[in-house]
Amino acid sequence: MILVGEKINTSLKGITEAVRSRDREFIARKAVEQAENGAHYIDVNCGTLIDEEVEALPWLVQVVQEAVDKPCCIDSPNPLALSAALRVHKGKPMINSITAEKERYDSIIKLVQEYNAAIVALVMDDEHGMPKDAPTRIKVGVRLIADLVQAGVALDDIYIDPLIQPISTDSNMALVAVDTIRGIREVYPGVHFMCGLSNVSFGLPRRGLLNRTFLVMCMLAGLDGAILDPGNREMMSMIYAAEALLNRDAYLKNYLKAYRSGLLD
Amino acid sequence: MDYIYAYVLEGDTEGVVKGVKRALQDGIEPAVIIDCLINSMAEVGVRMKNGDMFVPEVLASAEAMKEGLQIVKPLLSGENYSQGKIVIGTVAGDLHDIGKNLVAMLLESAGFDVVDLGIDVPAEKFMAAIEEHQPAIxxxxxxxxxxxxxxxxxxxxxxxxxxxxxxxxxxxxxxQEFADSINAHGYAPDAASAADLAKRLIN
Known part of the structure; x- marks a missing residue:
């Protein structure tokens, strides 16, 4: 499971102030915590600071990479901010995200190519917006993957986001995401999937329970990446258990290692 | 009319429809029944804000209330129960509609006439809708x-x-900070608060 740590995001408490005041120590600590808890990528997102995103995003990348030896998941729909951040990134970055919407696709694909980046791709296009049903999402996703491959992106660098929407306003939405993952994986077994899970439980009590149950359902369908808080013990223990049960953990090494580290308690 | 109130809170559409018909048979004024329906939804909003009711329950209540309203509305003779008109939409370049729909629904339930322009709405379309509908908000x-x-x-x-x-x-x-910085007259963190905010701004 490829884990992206989501905690450095200016829409979360405390981060806006830290970025505004360029508090290196605070940001570095967030990065170290997440890396220690198992994050493979550190997400950086300061999109709420509209006026200074172009300066703040590269600053975040630099502070994170001075603190931990991990690549960043650079999270912005703004090509200018992305470009500035990519310029200072070391190693292979992940860009979050591209869609099949023409304007967005054209501006982001150049950066993916230039920096040989891994790319999170949302199953959206101009014609359907955010499709409500799985068959349309699969169609949009398959076409988007074909375009990306055509543009020289390796299948192994593509992370499809199936769009997670709340079951509170449309009770079919969890299944739509699961079916989307399964359907796209049938066509492209080598592609990856990446998404945040917490949208699914919007408006409901005991969100953690819904989020981690949903995670397991998505993993069975083929989800192999997630944007989450790696400090969330309940969620992480569920990932270890699910990987073990889905035969994605040879000799159950990770499961047993997590057990000995006390991560499953 | 406690029974109407209870049915709305339970999100029981059949119950509300039966309740409204019974109230009409008992000779209760349509305007009074509408007040009761709106007050019931106001209580739903309060419970939602307190974390005692959740989005799917609120949707069920709103649906039930709407069905009740359909029966009574045509019986109003010329009077207007509307709190005022509100034009609503998701701005250009943005395709998200879940939150906006929830807000629209709770505004309607609070007695507002809602004109929903949908998603990806350019400024010109907001302007045209304002010209056409003359909303207060x-x-x-x-x-x-x-x-x-x-x-x-x-x-x-x-x-x-x-x-x-x-x-x-x-x-x-x-x-709130962003809303202030762009000179908006109000900000609401959730759908129930949006209905309260609209009522406050109208009065």
Missing amino acids: VGLSALLTTTMETMKKTVGAIIARYPSIRVIVGGAPVS
């Missing part, structure tokens, strides 16, 4: 950090041309 939603900028421009354009209209904003990345 315009509500804008943005769920992306990129479209917050669009929200700022759209709010600016609306205020410049229609200074008497109250503009309210919301959406995940939007905050």
